[in-house]
Amino acid sequence: MNLIVIRLCGIGLLSLSLASATLAQTRIVDSLRTVLTIERNPEKRVDILADIAYELFDFDDAMGLQYAERALKEALSINYARGIKRSYCYVGIGYVSKSDFNSAFRFYRLSDSVKSEESELLTIHNHSMIGSAFRDLSYFDSAEYYYDLALKEAQAFRNPRVLATAYKNLGLIHVTRFRNVEALEALNAGQQYLNQAADPITQIGIWNYTGKAYTNLLQYDKAMEYFTRSLQLVKSINNNYQLIECHLNLATLAMQQSKYSLALEEAFEAFELLKEYQYPPQQAEVHQRIGEIYEELGQFEMAAKYLYEALKIAEMHNLRMRTANIYSELAWTYKELANYELALDFVDRSQAIQEEINNQHGISYCCNIRGLIFLLQKRHAEAIVEFEKSKRIREVIGHIEGIAGNVFNLSLVYEDMGQLERALALQK
Numbered sequence: 001m002n003l004i005v006i007r008l009c010g011i012g013l014l015s016l017s018l019a020s021a022t023l024a025q026t027r028i029v030d031s032l033r034t035v036l037t038i039e040r041n042p043e044k045r046v047d048i049l050a051d052i053a054y055e056l057f058d059f060d061d062a063m064g065l066q067y068a069e070r071a072l073k074e075a076l077s078i079n080y081a082r083g084i085k086r087s088y089c090y091v092g093i094g095y096v097s098k099s100d101f102n103s104a105f106r107f108y109r110l111s112d113s114v115k116s117e118e119s120e121l122l123t124i125h126n127h128s129m130i131g132s133a134f135r136d137l138s139y140f141d142s143a144e145y146y147y148d149l150a151l152k153e154a155q156a157f158r159n160p161r162v163l164a165t166a167y168k169n170l171g172l173i174h175v176t177r178f179r180n181v182e183a184l185e186a187l188n189a190g191q192q193y194l195n196q197a198a199d200p201i202t203q204i205g206i207w208n209y210t211g212k213a214y215t216n217l218l219q220y221d222k223a224m225e226y227f228t229r230s231l232q233l234v235k236s237i238n239n240n241y242q243l244i245e246c247h248l249n250l251a252t253l254a255m256q257q258s259k260y261s262l263a264l265e266e267a268f269e270a271f272e273l274l275k276e277y278q279y280p281p282q283q284a285e286v287h288q289r290i291g292e293i294y295e296e297l298g299q300f301e302m303a304a305k306y307l308y309e310a311l312k313i314a315e316m317h318n319l320r321m322r323t324a325n326i327y328s329e330l331a332w333t334y335k336e337l338a339n340y341e342l343a344l345d346f347v348d349r350s351q352a353i354q355e356e357i358n359n360q361h362g363i364s365y366c367c368n369i370r371g372l373i374f375l376l377q378k379r380h381a382e383a384i385v386e387f388e389k390s391k392r393i394r395e396v397i398g399h400i401e402g403i404a405g406n407v408f409n410l411s412l413v414y415e416d417m418g419q420l421e422r423a424l425a426l427q428k
Contacts, residue, residue, distance in 0.1 A: 026238065029052055029056060032051050032052045036052070042078045043083060046071050046074050046075045046080055047083065049067050049068075049070050049071035050071040050090055053065070053068035053090045054090065057090075057094070057097065059240060061094060061097035064090075065091065065094025068094050069087075071087040071090065072084065072090075081116040082116040082117070085111050085116050085119055086122055088110040089122065089126045092104040099136075099281070099316075099317035099318075099319075101136070104133055105130070112127075120153065121157065121162065124154050124166070127146050127149050128146070128166065128169055131146030131147040131149075131150060131169060131173075132169070135173060137318060138319070138322075138359070140173060147169045147173055161193070161194070161199045164199065165199075168190045168202055168205045168206050168209065170186040171183045171186040171187035171206065171210070175212045176321075178216060178397050178398075179397075180217050181398070183210075187213070190202070190206050194206065200233055200236070201237075201242070203233060204230050204233050204234055204239075204242050205242075207229050208226070208227070208230045208245055208246065210226045211223045211225075211227040211230065212252075215252060215256065217400075218400060220257060227253060231246040240276055241282065244273050244277065247266045247269040247273070248267070248282075250262075250266040251264075251266035251267040251270065251293070255289075255292065255293055258296075260293055264293050267286065267290045267293055268290070280316075280317045281317070281319055283310075283313050284311075284313040284314040284319060284326070285310070288307060288326055288329065291304070291305075291307035291310060292329055295332060307326055308330075310326050314326055321353070323353060324351075324357070324362055327349045327350035328347060328365055328369060331343045331345075331346035331369050331373075335369065338376075340373050340376065340377055350362070350366050351370075360393050361393075361399065363393060364390040364397070365390070367393070368387065368390040368402070370386045371383045371384075371413075372409060375409070378416070380413050383409075383413050384413055387406050387409050387413070390406050394406065407426050410426055411423040411427045414426065
């Protein structure tokens with residue numbers, strides 16, 4: 001998950017070099033556990049327990065939560081304010097890993113309520129985590145509010161690593177909302193700060209989200225360059241969350257370039273990693289990506305199998321944008337299987353959520369799918385209306401590939417209506 005990678009305790013870990021930071025978490029955790037067995041200072045014990053929890057997140061979330069709860073219990077017993085503030089935040093992170101967002105928000109807000117000296121970094125971290133939780137739930141305005149708040153606090157704090165993380169988070173929310181130019185601006189700002197303070201996790205994030213933005217902008221060579229850099233760095237550390245992200249990104253890029261065998265290979269690399277590390281938003285995305293690739297291969301029964309698995313996870317954890325996107329893919333699948341009634345039902349359900357969360361990219365996709373269903377049903381006038389709606393949205397958000405798709409689909413309508421010259425002009 002998107003943690004700020006700065007340790008907060010007073011036992012010397014803050015000064016770790018990049019080389020030390022890339023040691024496998026298991027070795028660090030073992031060392032911290034050894035220190036814990038001999039440490040008798042109550043406050044330092046809390047710090048060590050929190051450090052262990054931190055190291056376990058993205059590697060063994062369940063165990064990380066257990067250590068965060070131990071840290072909180074000991075901090076409360078000695079009224080150690082800084083330890084309480086930090087532990088509340090880490091317990092919240094543990095609940096996010098289980099997609100128990102109500103509990104996560106409760107602990108994040110408890111962390112926010114604790115007053116402690118020299119806790120600016122803890123506050124920034126906590127606000128970043130609140131933003132990320134809102135992002136997972138597709139409350140994008142709220143996510144952006146907390147990311148902006150964390151950035152303002154980071155600017156006052158003036159730590160390059162913290163500033164880099166804050167800009168990285170803003171870049172991610174912009175990519176998610178298909179604001180690719182704004183995303184690149186934020187990520188470039190983050191990179192400039194990161195060059196002053198090496199931090200592998202934040203660097204991986206910046207490269208991954210930069211690659212996503214370039215993928216959306218159809219600049220595939222640049223996207224591959226950043227994804228390759230990210231994967232190489234991820235392989236030097238033990239972080240299953242980031243490794244899954246890398247394989248998902250490479251699968252998406254390959255799929256968009258019609259390299260379906262490679263896309264499937266990358267997606268199943270991510271799928272295998274789910275046996276070791278399970279974070280519900282990622283689980284849903286991996287299953288969805290495999291379903292999408294099978295769609296492109298024309299294997300619609302197989303596509304539906306993976307999409308329904310993705311949907312089960314997304315609905316269970318109230319992942320609204322993911323649920324809406326899966327509904328769209330199921331609509332596409334059933335369109336191809338000529339079950340138009342079910343396809344329309346799924347696209348309507350998708351669009352209702354996309355409008356609720358104000359995801360313009362998702363709305364345009366729904367309109368495009370509905371237009372294709374209407375075309376297949378010979379409802380030509382209605383198809384034209386949907387394609388034009390989709391095209392107008394895509395022109396606003398700069399979705400070039402999508403605009404081309406709309407124009408081509410409009411040509412199919414006019415071709416089906418026998419207006420061949422108009423169809424040919426659009427195809428040209």
